[in-house]
Amino acid sequence: xxxxxxxxxxxxxxxxxxxxxxxxxxxxxxxxxxxxxxxxxxxxxxxxxxxxxxxxxxxxxxxxxxxxxxxxxxxxxxxxxxxxxxxxxxxxxxxxxxxxxxxxxxxxxxxxxxxxxxxxxxxxxxxxxxxxxxxxxxxxxxxxxxxxxxxxxxxxxxxxxxxxxxxxxxxxxxxxxxxxxxxxxxxxxxxxxxxxxxxxxxxxxxxxxxxxxxxxxxxxxxxxxxxxxxxxxxxxxxxxxxxxxxxxxxxxxxxxxxxxxxxxxxxxxxxxxxxxxxxxxxxxxxxxxxxxxxxxxx
DNA sequence: CCCCAGGGCCATA
DNA sequence: TATGGCCATGGG
Numbered sequence: 001x002x003x004x005x006x007x008x009x010x011x012x013x014x015x016x017x018x019x020x021x022x023x024x025x026x027x028x029x030x031x032x033x034x035x036x037x038x039x040x041x042x043x044x045x046x047x048x049x050x051x052x053x054x055x056x057x058x059x060x061x062x063x064x065x066x067x068x069x070x071x072x073x074x075x076x077x078x079x080x081x082x083x084x085x086x087x088x089x090x091x092x093x094x095x096x097x098x099x100x101x102x103x104x105x106x107x108x109x110x111x112x113x114x115x116x117x118x119x120x121x122x123x124x125x126x127x128x129x130x131x132x133x134x135x136x137x138x139x140x141x142x143x144x145x146x147x148x149x150x151x152x153x154x155x156x157x158x159x160x161x162x163x164x165x166x167x168x169x170x171x172x173x174x175x176x177x178x179x180x181x182x183x184x185x186x187x188x189x190x191x192x193x194x195x196x197x198x199x200x201x202x203x204x205x206x207x208x209x210x211x212x213x214x215x216x217x218x219x220x221x222x223x224x225x226x227x228x229x230x231x232x233x234x235x236x237x238x239x240x241x242x243x244x245x246x247x248x249x250x251x252x253x254x255x256x257x258x259x260x261x262x263x264x265x266x267x268x269x270x271x272x273x274x275x276x277x278x279x280x281x282x283x284x285x286x287x288x289x290x291x292x293x294x295x296x297x298x
Numbered sequence: 299c300c301c302c303a304g305g306g307c308c309a310t311a
Numbered sequence: 312t313a314t315g316g317c318c319a320t321g322g323g
Contacts, residue, residue, distance in 0.1 A: 011311075030310085051309085065303035083303065089313095120309095131304090132305095134304060134305090135303095135304085135305040135306070135319095136302095136303060136304090136305040136306080136318095136319080136320085136321065137303055137304090137305090137319090137321070137322090138302075138303040138304085138321080138322065138323095139303080140303095140322085141303080141321055141322070142303090142304085144321095145320095146318080165303095183320075185320070186320090187319045187320055188319075189307090189318070189319085190317060190320090192320085228306090229306070229307090230306085231305060231306045231307080232305090232306090233304080233305055233306085234306085235303075237304075250304070252304090252305060252306095253304045253305085254303055254305085255303090255306090256300080256304070258304090272313095291308055294304075297304090
């Protein structure tokens with residue numbers, strides 16, 4: 001028997017739920033959440049019990065609703081925690097907007113994407129797999145590959161005629177036959193990379209807590225890059241999206257390159273040095289600038 | 299057949 | 312550490 005519970009979160013300054021929805025609705029049809037008018041819903045594991053988390057805007061508040069068997073107070077706390085992390089709700093963007101406004105090339109972004117938050121991927125294993133899937137292929141195709149994997153191996157729950165999925169756990173992914181993944185359009189290299197990541201998690205050598213507990217960003221970066229299949233792009237992407245490191249730049253990223261080309265009205269992709277120059281005024285906000293530049297591609 | 303896509307590996311200098 | 316060739320897969 002399903003029950004529901006709700007919590008209201010007050011909406012902070014410089015936060016726009018509409019911008020979150022616009023970002024989530026870029027047209028890639030992500031299989032890990034479901035969009036309806038002014039509402040996002042996704043599956044969540046509450047200590048192993050599946051339930052839905054649904055977010056919508058209600059009179060100056062964000063309403064977080066949980067739907068599962070016997071919703072408890074702890075479930076609601078977990079759900080709110082997840083949403084706050086997913087949407088980066090508690091970050092004060094004032095300084096970032098001041099920096100944007102100071103830069104004549106980037107000034108328009110603070111208005112164009114006002115209240116836009118860096119939507120994250122809280123689960124580290126999911127973030128790593130997703131980054132590996134997305135290496136060097138177009139995003140639309142990457143989302144299709146992810147969908148094949150998730151719909152076949154992720155836990156699922158059907159509610160009101162819609163099936164919601166969770167990203168599969170490492171213990172499940174590592175058992176998948178190589179030929180099955182090949183049919184899902186994983187390249188042989190990516191199969192190798194993802195299985196290595198699975199092994200790290202299963203052996204308890206890597207998880208979010210261990211990574212966070214390292215001394216600083218440099219150590220976290222090297223811990224990731226030392227894993228075969230994780231290069232500078234993947235490490236920066238994951239530190240940005242999952243660990244919410246604010247100083248990441250996705251060097252080598254074709255999207256970032258294209259955004260900067262558009263911005264500077266240039267035909268050739270920027271060098272790392274030119275990227276550093278552009279980002280130099282945004283110390284400790286590199287990840288946000290990176291994210292906002294991506295958004296200009298929509 | 300070509301080039302591109304939110305790259306990584308490895309050898310070489 | 313920086314560059315460049317090669318790998319890999321589907322889209323356009």
